[in-house]
Amino acid sequence: MNKANRIYKEIQQITLAVDCIIFGFNDYKLELLLIHRGFQPERGKWSLIGGFVQNNEDLDEAANRILFNLSGLENIYLEQVKTFGKSNRDPFERVVSTTYSAMILKSDYNEDKVEEYDAKWFPIDQVPELIFDHREMVNSAINRLRRRIRSTPIAFYLLPQKFTLPQLQALYEVILNEDIDKRNFRKKIAQMKFLVKLNEKDMSESRKGAYLYRFDKILYEKDKYFNL
Structure with missing residues (x-):
């Protein structure tokens, strides 16, 4: 064995x-998908979905594998948030965990897979007690999301392909946890060339209806103007 080994x-x-x-953005609420932990320590308590990185994986691959096993979805919007490495964060062994923020549509995922994990959606302001440092992880991800949505279009990943401006404004309000002036919001939205108005209306919430829009990623890549 050489010195390096x-x-x-x-x-x-x-x-x-x-x-x-x-x-997830469900019923005009920003929600978090949690699972009942299936093994010790803290078996049966609410937890983020996670897992160990395999020897042949990088971090992104591990996160995508875990999300696919839970939801049956591929190509989920995913971004790395922060690494947590306190020496005593897991009572069984020294575990360093890197967190990822993901956004999924409730209408798209495989419900049977989600039920296997005994998973449940919780509104952000009603998140139960979580194991270890998972509450700190959630807070870190929410703070990052609030910073990012002001300068990037990541909020659109929480909406269906077609959506109304009231839905979009409601999404921003629940993420930022603040009321947004409707006229100012519409002015800023009008400047976004990548937001395409469709010749269709959603008639489900009013007799007059509301025009539907879609996010055009190609137009965004050409323009990349975003300042909310």
């Missing part, structure tokens, strides 16, 4: 994990 073997072994904070 000895040094690596003498260093403390650390387990690497990923945890996913899954956001």
Whole structure:
């Protein structure tokens, strides 16, 4: 055994994990998908969905695998948030976890898969007690989401392909946890060339109806103007 091998073997072994904070916009509420933990420690308590990184995976691959196993969905919008590595965060062993923020539509995922995990949606202001440092992870992801939606179009991943401006404004209000002036919001939306108005209306919430819009990613890539 050469010197380099000895040094690596003498260093403390650390387990690497990923945890996913899954956001959804359901019934005009920003919600979080949680699971009942199925093993010790803290078996049966509410938890983020996560898992250990396999030897042949990078972090992004592990997060995508875990989300696919839960939802049956591929190509979910996913971004890395923060790494949590306090020495005592897991009572069984030294585990360092990198968190990912994900956004999914309730209408798209495989409900049978979600039920296998005994998963449930919770409004952001009604999240139950979570294991370990998962509450800190959630807070970190929410704060990042609030910063990011002002300068990037990530909020559109929480909406169906066709949506109304009232739905869009409601989404921004629940994420930012603040009321937004309707006229100012509409002015800023009008400047976004990547928001395409359709010749269709949603008649489900009023007799007059509301025009439907869609987010055009190609137009956004050409323009990339976003300032809410």
